[in-house]
Amino acid sequence: MTIDQSFYIGYISKSRGLKGELQLFFEFEEYAALDLDIIFIEIDNKLVPFFVDQIKLHNNSTAYVSFEDVDHIDKAQPLVRKKMYLPLEKMPERDPNDFRYTDLVGYLVIDEVEGELGEITEVQEMPQQFIATIAMEEKEVLFPLNEDLIVGIDQEEEVIVVKLPEGLIAMYLEQ
Structure with a gap:
């Protein structure tokens, strides 16, 4: 299996x-709905399957797992900080009306004052809010995603219209 046949969890x-035993940290929002009998771990740019012997999920996006054939700290330690994936066919079904800020990756951003800004390349969840990243003039521009700044979202055209605070874009481009 390759990375493009899987999704990051x-x-x-x-x-x-x-x-x-290893501690997992899930960046996949609905991790409790995942089928975690086999977890693929990225090692040297290849996905290696690890069979789950035992797993205990926690409410804070973590879990403790024991893999078959990983029975000593010396076997577990090389796996720390490695990325985990599951096959695309194990992706949980989502309600089509369940739209999230993370779905905005790839959307074109249009500011009411500045005009077309570019495509959202990343959406990060921070403790207080979501932050969108766009590339402008070979620089990363970050702005918060919240109801006060979003004028509208067109899911069909994949466009988001925003009204960013005055000077925000200029601040990034002047650096």
Whole structure:
């Protein structure tokens, strides 16, 4: 399996104990709905399957897992900080009306004053809000995604119209 045949779910954050148990951190929002019998871990740009022996999910986007054949800290330690994936066919179905800020990646941003700004390349979830990133004049421009700044979203045309604070774009481009 290759990365384009899979979807990213998170990474291994640390080892736990001497028997090879690992702590997982999920960046996939609905991680509790995932089928986690086999987890693919990216090692040297290849996805390697690991069979789950035991897993305990927690409410804070983490889980403790024991993989088959990983029975000692020396086998677990090389897996720390590695990315985890699942096959695309294991992606949970989502209600078509369930639109999220993270779905805005690839949308064209149009500011009411500045005009067309560019495509959203990334959406990050921060503790207080979501932050969108666009590339303008070979620089990254970040702006918050919230109801006060969003004028409208056209899902069919994949366009988001915003009214950004005066001077925000100029601040990034002057650096």
